[in-house]
Amino acid sequence: xxGKVTVMAALVAVFCLFMVGAVQAQAPAAKNVVIGFxxxxxxxxNVEGMRQINGLNLWMERVNAAGxxxxxxxxAVKFSSKFYDDESNKGRVQELYxxxxxxxxxxxxxxxxxxxxxxAAAVIAQQNNRIMITAGAASDSTYxxxxxxxxxxxxxxxxYLTGAVDILAKLNPKAKKIAIVHEKDxxxxxxxxxxxxxxxxxxxxxVLFEGYDPxxxxxxxxxxxxxxxxxxxxxxxxxxxxxxxAKQLHEKGIKPTVVALLVAPPEPKFAELGxxxxxxxxxxxxxxxxxxxxxxxxxxxxxxxGPTVAEFVEAYKxxxxxxxxxxxxxxxxxxxxxxxxxxxxxxxxxxxxxxxLDAMDIMTFxxxxxxxxxxxAHGLQVGxxxxxxQWQKDPKGALVKEVVWPEEAKTKDVIPMPKKK
Amino acid sequence: MKAWRQPxxxxxxxxxxxxxxxxxxxRQDSTREQAFTLLMFVGLASSLNILLGYTxxxxxxxxxxxxxxxxxxxxxxxxxNLPLMLSAILGGVVSAVLAGLIGLAVLRLRGAYFALxxxxxxxxxxxxxSNFEPFGGATGLFVNYSVYEGFGxxxxxxxxxxxxxxxxxxxxxxxxxxxxxxxxGLGLLAIREDEDAAMVMGVQAPRAKTVAFMFSAFFxxxxxxxxxFKNGNVEPGDAFSLHMSIEMLVMVMLGGMGTxxxxxxxxxxxxxxxxxxxxNPLFKNLHLAIAGVFLLLIVLFVPAGAIGxxxxxxxxxxxxxx
Numbered sequence: 001x002x003g004k005v006t007v008m009a010a011l012v013a014v015f016c017l018f019m020v021g022a023v024q025a026q027a028p029a030a031k032n033v034v035i036g037f038x039x040x041x042x043x044x045x046n047v048e049g050m051r052q053i054n055g056l057n058l059w060m061e062r063v064n065a066a067g068x069x070x071x072x073x074x075x076a077v078k079f080s081s082k083f084y085d086d087e088s089n090k091g092r093v094q095e096l097y098x099x100x101x102x103x104x105x106x107x108x109x110x111x112x113x114x115x116x117x118x119x120a121a122a123v124i125a126q127q128n129n130r131i132m133i134t135a136g137a138a139s140d141s142t143y144x145x146x147x148x149x150x151x152x153x154x155x156x157x158x159x160y161l162t163g164a165v166d167i168l169a170k171l172n173p174k175a176k177k178i179a180i181v182h183e184k185d186x187x188x189x190x191x192x193x194x195x196x197x198x199x200x201x202x203x204x205x206x207v208l209f210e211g212y213d214p215x216x217x218x219x220x221x222x223x224x225x226x227x228x229x230x231x232x233x234x235x236x237x238x239x240x241x242x243x244x245x246a247k248q249l250h251e252k253g254i255k256p257t258v259v260a261l262l263v264a265p266p267e268p269k270f271a272e273l274g275x276x277x278x279x280x281x282x283x284x285x286x287x288x289x290x291x292x293x294x295x296x297x298x299x300x301x302x303x304x305x306g307p308t309v310a311e312f313v314e315a316y317k318x319x320x321x322x323x324x325x326x327x328x329x330x331x332x333x334x335x336x337x338x339x340x341x342x343x344x345x346x347x348x349x350x351x352x353x354x355x356x357l358d359a360m361d362i363m364t365f366x367x368x369x370x371x372x373x374x375x376x377a378h379g380l381q382v383g384x385x386x387x388x389x390q391w392q393k394d395p396k397g398a399l400v401k402e403v404v405w406p407e408e409a410k411t412k413d414v415i416p417m418p419k420k421k
Numbered sequence: 422m423k424a425w426r427q428p429x430x431x432x433x434x435x436x437x438x439x440x441x442x443x444x445x446x447x448r449q450d451s452t453r454e455q456a457f458t459l460l461m462f463v464g465l466a467s468s469l470n471i472l473l474g475y476t477x478x479x480x481x482x483x484x485x486x487x488x489x490x491x492x493x494x495x496x497x498x499x500x501x502n503l504p505l506m507l508s509a510i511l512g513g514v515v516s517a518v519l520a521g522l523i524g525l526a527v528l529r530l531r532g533a534y535f536a537l538x539x540x541x542x543x544x545x546x547x548x549x550x551s552n553f554e555p556f557g558g559a560t561g562l563f564v565n566y567s568v569y570e571g572f573g574x575x576x577x578x579x580x581x582x583x584x585x586x587x588x589x590x591x592x593x594x595x596x597x598x599x600x601x602x603x604x605x606g607l608g609l610l611a612i613r614e615d616e617d618a619a620m621v622m623g624v625q626a627p628r629a630k631t632v633a634f635m636f637s638a639f640f641x642x643x644x645x646x647x648x649x650f651k652n653g654n655v656e657p658g659d660a661f662s663l664h665m666s667i668e669m670l671v672m673v674m675l676g677g678m679g680t681x682x683x684x685x686x687x688x689x690x691x692x693x694x695x696x697x698x699x700x701n702p703l704f705k706n707l708h709l710a711i712a713g714v715f716l717l718l719i720v721l722f723v724p725a726g727a728i729g730x731x732x733x734x735x736x737x738x739x740x741x742x743x
Contacts, residue, residue: 011708048618053653060674084699084700085699085708087699087709089662089664090652090659091458091650091665092699094454094457094651094652095451095454095458095696096700097455098450098451098453098454099451099454101450102449102450102451103451116561116654116658116659118651119563119653119654120652120654122653123575123579123651123652123653124567124575126566126575127450127574127575127576127579128450139560141563142559144561145564145565145566145653146565146566146567147566184551184552184558184559184658185658186559186560186561186656186658188559189558189559189560190560211551211552213548213551214658227708236480306607317607323513348446380469
C-alpha cells in the first residue's frame with residue numbers, strides 16, 4: 001500500500017511539474033518594440049534635435065522600469081530605440097528610414113525635427129505600413145498630403161501665433177495696425193500666412209508683410225518701414241535672427257503694444273538680451289509652468305494619461321541637469337502617445353494602433369491631444385494649444401519668463417510693451 | 422567606332438549596369454535606397470566633370486542646375502500633371518538653357534573670378550525661387566501622396582524612380598566618354614591646358630565652353646526632378662545647398678578630374694564612406710570628423726585622384742582606364 005501511495009505521489013508530483021512547465025511554456029514571451037528615428041545630432045537643428053532625443057529616452061526609461069505595456073494576450077512589450085544622425089539634411093533621410101524599418105526592424109517611427117525632412121520620411125513610413133509620430137514638423141502641409149499613418153504632436157503652424165492677435169485685442173481693443181516681418185523659410189512662412197489670414201479676419205490691417213532671408217543680421221530696412229502708430233509687430237523665424245531682431249527693435253526704440261516672435265523667446269537664453277527682452281511675447285508648445293493636471297482633464301471630461309507636469313520636470317532635471325524645453329517635452333510625449341495607443345489597442349499591429357490613435361482624445365502633462373481624422377488633413381493635431389510666454393521683470397528687477405496666455409494657464413497677466421525711458 | 426570597344430568605355434558602363442541589375446535582382450528596399458543616393462552623386466559628379474574635368478573651369482555653384490532644373494521638373498509634374506520622365510527631361514532642358522544664358526556671361530571670366538560668379542548665380546537663384554510664387558516661394562512645392570498611387574503605390578513608384586535614375590546615369594557616362602573622345606572634347610581639353618593657345622589653334626573657345634556648360638547642366642536638372650519626386654517635396658534650402666555643390670567638386674577630385682571613370686569611383690567612395698560612418702555604431706558620432714581627415718589625406722597625397730593616380734602608375738592601366 002505504502003509503495004502505491006509513493007508511486008501515486010510521485011506521479012502527481014511529475015504531473016504538477018509538467019503542468020507548471022506547460023503553463024510557463026504557454027506564457028507569451030515579453031516582446032521588444034523598436035522605436036526608430038533620425039535626429040539632428042549635427043547641423044543647424046542640433047540643439048532642438050538633442051533635446052527631443054533626451055525626452056524620448058526619458059520616456060523609454062520610465063515605461064520600461066514600470067514593466068512595459070500590457071497587451072491583450074497578457075504579454076508585455078518593452079521598448080528600445082534605434083536612431084541615426086540626419087545632419088539636419090534631407091539628403092539621406094529616406095535611405096536612413098528604409099534602413100531603420102528593414103534592417104533594424106523598427107516597429108514604430110518618430111519623425112525627424114523639421115517639416116521638410118518629415119515629408120520625405122513619411123513617404124517611406126507609408127510605403128512600409130509603419131506609424132510615424134511627428135515631434136517638430138509643425139507645417140500643416142505635411143498632414144494635407146494624404147498620409148494616413150502620420151500623427152502630429154505639435155500645434156500646427158496655422159495656429160502657432162494666432163493667440164498673439166487675441167492678446168493684442170485684450171491689451172488694446174482699439175488696436176488696428178499689425179506689421180509682420182518673418183524669416184523666409186517653410187515653417188515661418190507657413191506660420192505668418194495663417195497669422196495674416198486670422199488677423200485680417202478679425203478686422204486688423206496688415207501694414208507691412210515682408211520676409212527676410214535666413215541668416216539676416218541687419219533689420220534696419222524693415223524697422224524703418226514700420227509706421228509710427230503700429231500697434232503690434234509679429235513674426236521672426238529661428239533663434240539667432242529673432243534674437244537680433246528683438247535687440248534692434250529695442251535699440252531703435254520701437255515699442256508697440258505687442259511684440260510677438262517665433263521660437264527664440266521661450267528659450268531661457270533669450271534673457272541674455274536684458275532690457276531688449278522685456279515685454280516680448282513668444283509662442284511655445286509647452287512650458288514647465290504649464291497648468292495641465294488631472295483635475296483640468298476631469299473638468300474637461302478628458303482622460304488623463306502619463307506623469308504630471310511636476311513629475312516630468314523633476315525626472316528630466318534629475319537625469320539631464322537642465323530645465324526641459326518644449327523640444328524635450330515633445331520627444332517624451334511622442335513616446336507617450338505610442339505607449340497609450342498600444343495599451344488601448346492591446347496590440348502592436350499597425351491597423352489596431354492606428355485606430356487607437358484616431359480615437360485618441362486625452363490630456364497629458366503636455367496638454368490636450370486629439371488628431372484630425374478627416375481624409376483632407378489626417379493626423380493633424382487639433383487638440384493641443386500653444387502657450388504664450390512674456391518676459392517680465394519681478395519686483396527685484398530680474399527677468400522672469402511668465403505664462404500669460406491662454407487665460408486658464410497663465411501665471412501672470414499680460415502687460416503692454418513698456419515704453420523706452 | 423573603335424573607341425567604343427575600348428575598356429575605358431565599357432568598364433564604367435559595365436560597372437553601373439551590373440550594379441543596377443544587382444539592385445533589381447536583390448530587390449530589397451534598403452539596397453535600393455543606398456544605391457539611389459550613390460547613383461545620384463555619381464550622376465552629379467560625372468556631369469560636373471564635363472565642365473570641370475574637360476575645360477578646367479571650377480564651378481562652385483553647379484548645384485544651381487540641380488535645384489532650378491529639379492524645381493522646374495517638379496513644377497511640371499505637380500502643377501501640370503506631366504509624366505515623371507517627361508517632367509525630368511523638361512527640367513534638364515530648363516537647366517541647359519539657363520546654363521547657355523549664364524555661360525554667355527560668366528564663361529568670359531577665368532579662374533577664381535568664374536568660381537565666385539557661379540556661387541553668386543546659385544545664391545541669386547535661391548533668392549529668386551524663395552520669392553517666386555509659382556514655385557511656392559519659401560515654402561516650396563509638394564505632391565500629394567496619391568501621385569504615387571498612379572505608379573501602383575509608393576513602393577513601385579520608388580522602384581520606377583530608381584530605374585529612371587539608373588538609366589540616366591548610364592547615359593551620363595556614355596555622353597561623358599563620347600565628349601572626351603570627340604573632336605569637340607579635344608577642343609575642351611585644349612582649353613583646359615591653355616585657352617589662348619587653343620583659340621590660336623582654331624578652337625572656338627566661347628562656344629565650346631558654353632556647350633560643355635550646357636551638357637554639364639542638363640543632367641543635374643533631370644536628376645533633381647527625380648530626387649524631389651521621390652521626396653515628395655522641394656524647398657529652396659534643399660535645392661540650392663552650397664554644401665552639396667562643394668561635395669560634388671570633392672567627389673570629382675577624389676576620383677580623378679578629366680577621367681570618365683574617376684567621378685564614378687569618387688562619388689561611390691566618398692558617399693559610400695559617409696553612409697558607412699553615419700550608420701556604423703562605432704563611428705556614428707564622429708562621422709564628419711573622420712570623413713574630413715580622410716579627405717585631407719587624399720588631397721595631400723593623391724592629388725590626381727584615384728584614377729589619375731592609377732593611370733600615372735602604369736602604362737597598361739592608362740590604356741584600360743579612361
